[in-house]
Amino acid sequence: MVLFRYLFILQVVRLALTYNFSNCNFEMILRIYHATIFRDLLKDLNGILFDQIEDCDSRTACLLKIDHHTFNPVPGCPSLPEKAFALKTKAALINYCPGYSETERNGTLEMTREIRNICLNQTSQILGLWLSCIQS
Amino acid sequence: MLLQQVISIRHVEERMMALGRAFAIVFCLLQAASGESGNAQDGDLEDAEPDDHSFWCHSQLEVDGNQHSLTCAFNDPDIKTTNLEFQICGALLGIDCLTLNKLREMYFIKTSKFLLIGNSSVCVKLGKMDVICKILDISTIVKPEAPSNLKVVYRKEANDFLVTFNTSHSTKKYVTALKHDVAYRPERGESNWTHVYLFHTRTTILQRKLQPKAVYEIKVRSIPNHEYFKGFWSEWSPSSTFETPDSKYQGGWDPVLPSIILLSLFSMVLLVILAHVLWKKRIKPVVWPSLPDHKKTLEQLCKKPKKNLNVSFNPESFLDCQIHEVNGIQARDEVESFLQNDLPPRPGELEKQGHRATVHGANWPSEISGSTPETFRRESPLRCLARNLSTCNTPAFLSSRSPDYREGDGNRSHVYQDLLPSSRNTNGTVPQPFPLQSGILIPVSQGQPISTSSVLNQEEAYVTMSSFYQNK
Numbered sequence: 001m002v003l004f005r006y007l008f009i010l011q012v013v014r015l016a017l018t019y020n021f022s023n024c025n026f027e028m029i030l031r032i033y034h035a036t037i038f039r040d041l042l043k044d045l046n047g048i049l050f051d052q053i054e055d056c057d058s059r060t061a062c063l064l065k066i067d068h069h070t071f072n073p074v075p076g077c078p079s080l081p082e083k084a085f086a087l088k089t090k091a092a093l094i095n096y097c098p099g100y101s102e103t104e105r106n107g108t109l110e111m112t113r114e115i116r117n118i119c120l121n122q123t124s125q126i127l128g129l130w131l132s133c134i135q136s
Numbered sequence: 137m138l139l140q141q142v143i144s145i146r147h148v149e150e151r152m153m154a155l156g157r158a159f160a161i162v163f164c165l166l167q168a169a170s171g172e173s174g175n176a177q178d179g180d181l182e183d184a185e186p187d188d189h190s191f192w193c194h195s196q197l198e199v200d201g202n203q204h205s206l207t208c209a210f211n212d213p214d215i216k217t218t219n220l221e222f223q224i225c226g227a228l229l230g231i232d233c234l235t236l237n238k239l240r241e242m243y244f245i246k247t248s249k250f251l252l253i254g255n256s257s258v259c260v261k262l263g264k265m266d267v268i269c270k271i272l273d274i275s276t277i278v279k280p281e282a283p284s285n286l287k288v289v290y291r292k293e294a295n296d297f298l299v300t301f302n303t304s305h306s307t308k309k310y311v312t313a314l315k316h317d318v319a320y321r322p323e324r325g326e327s328n329w330t331h332v333y334l335f336h337t338r339t340t341i342l343q344r345k346l347q348p349k350a351v352y353e354i355k356v357r358s359i360p361n362h363e364y365f366k367g368f369w370s371e372w373s374p375s376s377t378f379e380t381p382d383s384k385y386q387g388g389w390d391p392v393l394p395s396i397i398l399l400s401l402f403s404m405v406l407l408v409i410l411a412h413v414l415w416k417k418r419i420k421p422v423v424w425p426s427l428p429d430h431k432k433t434l435e436q437l438c439k440k441p442k443k444n445l446n447v448s449f450n451p452e453s454f455l456d457c458q459i460h461e462v463n464g465i466q467a468r469d470e471v472e473s474f475l476q477n478d479l480p481p482r483p484g485e486l487e488k489q490g491h492r493a494t495v496h497g498a499n500w501p502s503e504i505s506g507s508t509p510e511t512f513r514r515e516s517p518l519r520c521l522a523r524n525l526s527t528c529n530t531p532a533f534l535s536s537r538s539p540d541y542r543e544g545d546g547n548r549s550h551v552y553q554d555l556l557p558s559s560r561n562t563n564g565t566v567p568q569p570f571p572l573q574s575g576i577l578i579p580v581s582q583g584q585p586i587s588t589s590s591v592l593n594q595e596e597a598y599v600t601m602s603s604f605y606q607n608k
Contacts, residue, residue, distance in 0.1 A: 035362065035363075
């Protein structure tokens with residue numbers, strides 16, 4: 001119980017300190033997405049798409065979720081932040097979101113060996129978030 | 137004297153020395169000046185001026201799979217590049233800096249480490265010292281690969297040339313949208329290039345825009361047409377040539393149009409001929425129906441009587457006629473009173489008498505039945521009527537039989553028959569000028585009664601004709 005309480009408090013503090021992406025140059029970020037990130041995502045997915053679970057209703061919310069899913073490795077896909085689309089996303093956010101910096105990511109989660117479907121699912125969710133960002 | 141000569145010689149020597157010194161100074165100055173310019177020409181002072189190390193770079197994406205290339209070179213091709221190298225830092229994947237390889241006068245690197253987002257610093261380094269640096273964005277200095285496989289095919293049916301070419305960017309991931317510049321000109325004559333800009337890899341050049349029977353040179357190049365990737369024109373593709381056909385084949389004579397024209401002309405001529413032939417018989421009656429001519433109609437109704445036939449309803453005409461009473465006492469009285477009136481009527485009574493005469497005239501056929509043949513020989517009532525008609529127009533059945541009277545045919549029944557609308561006297565096509573009822577004009581023996589209604593109808597008929605003649 002104490003452990004869960006600490007984890008909850010930690011998540012709340014992390015959310016409070018998270019960059020809100022409101023000052024980003026969305027036009028340039030979306031242009032970069034169309035030119036490079038989208039191509040890399042498609043290449044990684046290789047035509048495989050999963051049902052979109054994550055959704056967002058505004059550009060800032062979408063960028064927040066994209067940042068979270070891209071740079072916080074999930075169990076089963078530790079290499080996700082090192083993929084080309086992730087590095088380009090980071091570069092886009094650094095260049096066109098003033099004040100954005102690479103924050104310290106979760107290192108506490110136990111990284112297991114890479115499972116392809118988990119990586120594909122995560123990549124598919126990120127692609128869906130980008131599409132929602134374009135439409136919002 | 138000797139002393140004076142020595143002094144003068146010394147003065148001259150001093151002047152000469154001063155002059156010599158002046159010449160020496162001038163000579164030394166000229167030497168110095170000529171010596172400096174000579175050094176500059178020799179190039180010994182080359183290191184004294186700063187070298188122009190300005191350079192240019194362009195990138196090519198996905199030149200070899202996922203690998204991109206960066207090519208840089210100095211603007212001055214004569215610059216000494218010994219110990220100089222190019223280095224790019226920033227906007228790289230997983231690495232801070234990359235050093236370009238020297239390839240003759242150019243510096244080149246092929247890597248997959250370009251992030252394609254953000255600026256990079258490209259520096260010319262002499263050892264560890266930066267000579268000159270530039271901030272570049274790899275995505276904005278993209279130079280596409282030159283198009284290839286340029287082909288020109290002449291299409292005779294379309295009278296044009298189909299230009300096709302290939303570009304390696306159609307299969308690339310990043311820079312896929314390009315604008316192409318197709319340039320062509322006659323191979324001889326050094327005329328200006330004609331440029332055609334397009335976004336696809338095929339276009340057509342109309343034959344009429346080209347000189348006939350000429351050899352053309354054509355080439356194509358590309359430039360990024362992307363909202364994110366910018367850059368420069370690619371190299372020109374290898375030139376291709378094509379020859380235009382002779383001018384006599386230019387435009388391709390189309391036999392359809394002259395055929396249509398000839399057919400139309402022939403149809404028009406045929407139409408005119410038909411219209412001319414069928415105008416009177418078919419077209420004119422339909423288009424322009426003829427109205428009946430009143431004169432002709434009346435001429436058919438009333439033929440002009442013979443000269444001697446004098447028909448009149450004037451009572452004076454009946455003065456010499458013996459009219460006998462046929463029907464009833466009233467008619468007899470009227471006839472008697474009429475016959476008793478030998479004197480011509482006074483002018484005032486003319487109209488009344490005329491009217492009365494018409495009334496009697498209506499009865500005269502039956503009255504004639506009682507007259508003698510001599511009466512008809514002298515002057516028949518019909519003649520009396522005709523006498524007063526200047527222009528008209530006794531009914532045919534009246535006039536045509538007048539000679540019968542003169543022939544002295546005493547047969548009264550013949551006379552009556554002449555007055556009848558018999559088949560011999562009446563023409564079926566010619567209408568009767570007034571209705572004659574067969575019951576009235578049937579020859580009857582003296583004393584045989586005729587119905588009053590028939591007499592009245594006959595009166596109406598005569599009155600109508602009288603009115604018509606008067607109006608005329």
